[in-house]
Amino acid sequence: MVTNPGRRKRATIHDVAAEAGVSRGTVSRVVNNEPYVSAEARIAIEAAIEKVGYVPNTAARNLVMQRSQAVGLIVHEPHSLFLEDPNIGEILLGANSALSRADYQMVSLVIESERDTERVARYLSGGFVDGVVVVSAREQDPITRVIERLDLPAAFVGHPQDLRELPYVGINNRAAARGITERLIGTGRQRIGMIAAALDRDSGSDRLAGFTDALGDRFDPGLVAPVPLYTYADGRDGMRALLARDPLIDGVFAASDVIAAGALNALREAGRRVPEDVGIVGFDDSAWALRCQPLLSTVRQPANGLGQRAAESVLSQLRGEPPVLGGILLDTEIVWRDSA
Amino acid sequence: MVTNPGRRKRATIHDVAAEAGVSRGTVSRVVNNEPYVSAEARIAIEAAIEKVGYVPNTAARNLVMQRSQAVGLIVHEPHSLFLEDPNIGEILLGANSALSRADYQMVSLVIESERDTERVARYLSGGFVDGVVVVSAREQDPITRVIERLDLPAAFVGHPQDLRELPYVGINNRAAARGITERLIGTGRQRIGMIAAALDRDSGSDRLAGFTDALGDRFDPGLVAPVPLYTYADGRDGMRALLARDPLIDGVFAASDVIAAGALNALREAGRRVPEDVGIVGFDDSAWALRCQPLLSTVRQPANGLGQRAAESVLSQLRGEPPVLGGILLDTEIVWRDSA
DNA sequence: TGAGTGTCTGTGAACGTACACAGAGTAGGT
DNA sequence: ACCTACTCTGTGTACGTTCACAGACACTCA
Numbered sequence: 001m002v003t004n005p006g007r008r009k010r011a012t013i014h015d016v017a018a019e020a021g022v023s024r025g026t027v028s029r030v031v032n033n034e035p036y037v038s039a040e041a042r043i044a045i046e047a048a049i050e051k052v053g054y055v056p057n058t059a060a061r062n063l064v065m066q067r068s069q070a071v072g073l074i075v076h077e078p079h080s081l082f083l084e085d086p087n088i089g090e091i092l093l094g095a096n097s098a099l100s101r102a103d104y105q106m107v108s109l110v111i112e113s114e115r116d117t118e119r120v121a122r123y124l125s126g127g128f129v130d131g132v133v134v135v136s137a138r139e140q141d142p143i144t145r146v147i148e149r150l151d152l153p154a155a156f157v158g159h160p161q162d163l164r165e166l167p168y169v170g171i172n173n174r175a176a177a178r179g180i181t182e183r184l185i186g187t188g189r190q191r192i193g194m195i196a197a198a199l200d201r202d203s204g205s206d207r208l209a210g211f212t213d214a215l216g217d218r219f220d221p222g223l224v225a226p227v228p229l230y231t232y233a234d235g236r237d238g239m240r241a242l243l244a245r246d247p248l249i250d251g252v253f254a255a256s257d258v259i260a261a262g263a264l265n266a267l268r269e270a271g272r273r274v275p276e277d278v279g280i281v282g283f284d285d286s287a288w289a290l291r292c293q294p295l296l297s298t299v300r301q302p303a304n305g306l307g308q309r310a311a312e313s314v315l316s317q318l319r320g321e322p323p324v325l326g327g328i329l330l331d332t333e334i335v336w337r338d339s340a
Numbered sequence: 341m342v343t344n345p346g347r348r349k350r351a352t353i354h355d356v357a358a359e360a361g362v363s364r365g366t367v368s369r370v371v372n373n374e375p376y377v378s379a380e381a382r383i384a385i386e387a388a389i390e391k392v393g394y395v396p397n398t399a400a401r402n403l404v405m406q407r408s409q410a411v412g413l414i415v416h417e418p419h420s421l422f423l424e425d426p427n428i429g430e431i432l433l434g435a436n437s438a439l440s441r442a443d444y445q446m447v448s449l450v451i452e453s454e455r456d457t458e459r460v461a462r463y464l465s466g467g468f469v470d471g472v473v474v475v476s477a478r479e480q481d482p483i484t485r486v487i488e489r490l491d492l493p494a495a496f497v498g499h500p501q502d503l504r505e506l507p508y509v510g511i512n513n514r515a516a517a518r519g520i521t522e523r524l525i526g527t528g529r530q531r532i533g534m535i536a537a538a539l540d541r542d543s544g545s546d547r548l549a550g551f552t553d554a555l556g557d558r559f560d561p562g563l564v565a566p567v568p569l570y571t572y573a574d575g576r577d578g579m580r581a582l583l584a585r586d587p588l589i590d591g592v593f594a595a596s597d598v599i600a601a602g603a604l605n606a607l608r609e610a611g612r613r614v615p616e617d618v619g620i621v622g623f624d625d626s627a628w629a630l631r632c633q634p635l636l637s638t639v640r641q642p643a644n645g646l647g648q649r650a651a652e653s654v655l656s657q658l659r660g661e662p663p664v665l666g667g668i669l670l671d672t673e674i675v676w677r678d679s680a
Numbered sequence: 681t682g683a684g685t686g687t688c689t690g691t692g693a694a695c696g697t698a699c700a701c702a703g704a705g706t707a708g709g710t
Numbered sequence: 711a712c713c714t715a716c717t718c719t720g721t722g723t724a725c726g727t728t729c730a731c732a733g734a735c736a737c738t739c740a
Contacts, residue, residue: 010467012696023720028698036718055466059408060696062399064725082429084627089422089429096450100459105468107445110436119440126395127350128445232631265633287424291572293605352726363690368728376688400726404695 011052019048031056070105071095071314072129074120074143076136078112078229084258085230086286087303088135091157094307095133102315104130111143121146131314133157133307138200153317155310158202159327167323169309169330173203176299176332177210180281181253183297184340185214189251189279193223195238195263197230197255207255207283223249230255235262243270251340252280257288260296260339279340294338302330351392359388371396410445411435411654412469414460414483416476418452418569424598425570426626427643428475431497434647435473442655444470451483461486471654473497473647478540493657495650498542499667507663509649509670513543516639516672517550520621521593523637524680525554529591529619533563535578535603537570537595547595547623563589570595575602583610591680592620597628600636600679619680634678642670 017027022041029037030045037045048054062068073095075088082088092108099106107129109120124132124146131153137144139160147154148166159168184192194211198204212219225241227234235258242249243266254260260282264274272278274294282289285300309328317323357367362381369377370385377385388394402408413435415428422428432448439446447469449460464472464486471493477484479500487494488506499508524532534551538544552559565581567574575598582589583606594600600622604614612618614634622629625640649668657663 025720038718055462057403057696058466058468059399059402063397063403064698066725068399082433093422093450096448105447108436108448110433122395126398128398232627268633287572293608365690378688397726404728
């Protein structure tokens with residue numbers, strides 16, 4: 001039987017002081033690793049801490065220090081994508097490892113609806129977090145306004161156009177998209193299309209821009225199928241649309257690996273062989289790329305690193321260092337496999 | 341240029357009291373919705389709150405109330421699985437929605453290594469959370485001991501054998517596995533094997549037990565391929581092993597949809613047609629099931645609901661209600677599609 | 681009128697910590 | 711001998727809330 005009767009009270013700094021025969025102040029100095037404590041007092045206090053099982057009370061510490069020792073991770077994505085897009089999970093884990101290394105707690109704030117935006121805005125105003133990492137904000141995102149108004153230390157993964165002032169970390173989507181499209185062109189494909197997803201975000205629109213850069217004069221707007229999200233279903237739909245518009249299409253740049261996986265399904269459905277009939281490339285080099293048949297040629301994106309760097313940016317601002325202006329861009333790399 | 345000069349101080353309950361011309365106590369009563377406040381005072385205070393932009397300080401509130409208003413979600417899985425197994429994400433989102441509805445914050449604690457166990461144990465002892473939801477604990481899990489020792493309100497998703505005393509929520513894996521295996525037998529398959537994953541957890545071992553229940557005398561231990569984790573790669577390896585042991589195998593129960601997806605890959609590799617040559621069924625009805633070709637027959641598991649119910653169990657314990665002994669089992673359902 | 685009851689309000693104390701300050705002691709230099 | 715500098719320690723106060731208590735007032739009923 002699990003009852004909860006005498007939930008014994010936690011030891012405080014007073015208990016330690018009494019046990020060690022010193023004052024609160026000295027104990028505090030030991031706990032916070034400050035100098036000016038005699039070796040004698042230090043060992044007595046350490047023994048006392050061990051004996052009474054003392055752990056500092058965060059609420060009290062936060063109260064006096066005016067901080068929460070937590071950083072929010074705002075994910076502004078619909079439920080389904082949160083589960084389907086491996087990048088988000090990677091970013092989350094990357095941020096988490098950087099934060100816990102610095103003894104900060106990560107609090108995940110998932111926004112899916114209008115109501116969530118309000119809840120999160122209230123949460124941010126409440127001083128529950130000392131800073132935020134924002135993943136995949138949109139243009140004119142209301143949460144961005146809230147962050148600006150509160151003057152909360154923040155870092156963005158990706159950077160909406162209207163965000164020039166705030167620090168961000170990302171990759172050069174445009175250059176990377178251009179690079180892999182050129183490589184695809186290099187395989188001799190003649191009719192190259194793109195399944196362009198999430199055009200309301202910089203990652204989506206920049207990849208499309210890189211695609212058109214690479215094709216130059218040969219760019220045919222009719223061979224771009226825009227879809228809303230980076231999901232398997234949208235990839236399949238996008239490919240079906242492309243096949244309907246041009247049955248002779250022989251090259252496809254999918255805006256992400258998930259999109260490519262969905263597209264492969266549609267191609268298989270239509271009886272097209274990959275890479276013989278159609279060459280296809282993706283973006284991300286997520287777990288999906290190795291799961292496709294054939295193995296996907298794609299752009300490797302350091303998603304975990306993005307999360308880490310964004311978290312580190314927030315941490316450095318918290319230390320009072322000025323944010324890096326203009327953002328940080330991490331390197332990408334083309335990974336050439338079997339699908340094109 | 342983003343500077344951070346006058347980070348204006350937050351309004352306190354005193355500011356509100358002064359603005360409204362009343363005392364702290366009355367403001368506190370309004371904020372906490374207590375009775376015995378005159379209508380006059382109430383509207384004056386509400387106006388004052390609006391005017392000065394008052395938001396209660398959590399640290400101060402937590403300090404005096406001796407709680408943290410947060411619940412930990414402990415995920416004890418390797419990094420890779422965290423991203424690959426959609427159940428974990430679903431459980432996480434389910435728990436998060438139940439907790440935020442009750443104005444509790446969810447703090448995710450991911451354990452991947454021995455060092456993480458210590459960090460999390462320290463975190464739990466620090467009073468940072470009022471309770472915990474534990475996902476996929478193992479037998480003899482050290483974190484379980486810590487929770488018991490701290491007498492922390494907890495709920496488990498799934499239930500290791502050595503946990504009889506603590507509340508849990510789960511499904512009847514054994515009965516469900518038996519049900520879908522019987523259904524597979526009913527399609528006339530003669531040589532039925534299983535790819536059994538994660539036997540160190542109740543979900544894994546119970547599904548195997550249900551499988552043997554269904555086969556009865558016809559059970560052939562040689563046709564069970566045990567693999568460590570619920571991953572795509574392990575599914576593929578397990579299927580290769582089964583094919584090596586019995587090339588004539590014509591039915592497979594995969595311990596999860598991810599496993600089944602990996603197995604389908606191996607079957608395609610080996611030139612086997614599904615469902616003509618081999619019938620295969622999975623478990624979970626996750627996004628994977630609809631992504632497979634052919635569509636997967638599987639058991640629907642309410643992963644989101646598991647997370648919600650576990651969180652609600654913790655919340656009710658926090659309200660002082662006694663935990664439900666013996667656990668809560670949610671219903672599952674067989675979803676029959678094309679793969680068998 | 682007086683006691684009793686219910687409504688409303690203000691005040692002091694407490695939660696557990698960090699920080700500034702004062703003061704004691706010791707050592708070194710003139 | 712004195713001043714200065716450095717090391718170490720204890721005490722008072724502040725952080726922003728909640729809660730218990732006491733007191734003021736109004737109303738009812740004997």
